[in-house]
Amino acid sequence: MASRPHNSRLRRALLAALVTASVAVPVSGAARPAAVPAPAPTALAPLRTVAPAALAARYAATRSDIRAAERTALAHGDTRRAGSLRAMARPGRHFLSFDGRDGGRTAEVFGDLSRARRIAVLVPGSDTGLDQYGRLLAGAEALHEQLGGGAAVVAWLGYAAPATVSTQVLTTGRADEAAPVLRRFVGELGRAAPGNRISLLCHSYGSVVCGRAAAGLDVADIVLYGSPGAGRGSAAGLRTPATIWAARGRGDWIADVPHVRIPLPSGTLGLGADPVSAGFGARVFDAGGGGHSDYLKPGSLSLANLARIVVGQAPAGEVRHA
Known part of the structure; x- marks a missing residue:
């Protein structure tokens, strides 16, 4: 009798996979963002310091790469991609890294990284x-x-995020490819800005990326929100001393x-245990409705609580200690 709920979950997961595959296959021949060409970016040395002069030189190099990618997109006839890149190259936008190939890889900085004492790294999903x-x-x-x-805040798009309507989003494959890249980036950032409090904020499939990258990361917090799983069975399975937080909006x-x-x-197939479940072992906080x-929507409880975690404060509202 005890096996029936488990078998039901297996059937639901397999059905979800089949439905996703049936939708993904017919659209696989459509034009893909990764098909837009872009030149190879400048080979940048590892980030060793966040001194203003060093950052200014790096931002200038990435801006030059973005403009080169814009010109290539225009020559290819993709005015939409060219417009996105033109906006990225505007004065006041600051990128630690940029690669326009294969759908794009970026790490954009918001705020003055040279003066920051708390750094949030956003890891997006599909x-x-x-x-x-x-x-x-x-x-x-x-x-x-x-x-x-x-x-x-660093918006880290350092991997080929899967499409929501795809078979890749049902496995940890893309996250396994992204994990060493994220570990390397966070390691460089920590060494370049020693003593700073770094928090990983991981949304949706980004939670899987963070879960697969977590072991050995020197960060204060790993926050899994709107998560389909973390690619692990428990918070302990992440093998990190960081505080593991989890949240899900009531309308998600x-x-x-x-x-x-x-x-x-x-x-x-599948992405592991639910991070907001009692058995996972994360500290679960209120993300509102x-x-x-909507997690980063201005005025939302979820945004306020994410910011509180980044600065080392307890989230507002109920926090469940699993």
Whole structure:
């Protein structure tokens, strides 16, 4: 009798996979953002300091790469991509890294990184790329505004995020590819800005990326919100001394995603345990009543609580210690 709920979850997960695959396959031949060409970026040395002069030189180099990618997109006839890149190259935008190939990789800074003592690294989820960058931009700006002076936000799009309608979003494959890149970035940032408090804020599939990258990361907090799973069975399985936080808005459809791990001949289907479940072991805080895309919405409880975590304060409202 005890096996029936488990079997039901397996059936739901397999059904979700089949439905996703049936939708993904017909659209796979459509034009993809990754198909827009871009030149190879400047080879940058590892980030070793956040001194103003060093940052200014790095920002100038990435701005030059963005403009080169804009020219290539225009030559290719993709005016939408070119417009996105033109906005990124405007004065006042600051990128630690940029690569316009394969859908785009970026790390944009909001605030004065040379003066910041608290740094939030935003790790976005599925359907995030250069052509959908506005959502990540708006969230990073809202968080920086909420944090105020003395803090900086880095919007890290350092991997090929899967499409929501795809088979890749059902596995940890893209997260496994992204994990060493995120570890390297956070390691460089920590060494360049020693003594700063760094927090990882991981949304949706970004939670899977953070979960797979967590081991050995020198960060104060890892926050999993709107999460389909972390690619691990528990907070302890992340193997990190960081405080693990989790939250889900009451209007978030992600609550209906089955949390299972099913071995298959070609890999594993599913993203692991629910981070807001009591058995996972995270510190669960109130994210309000918003939906899946509302966590960084100005004026929201979720944004306020994320900012409180970044500065080392307890979130407002109920916090469940699992």
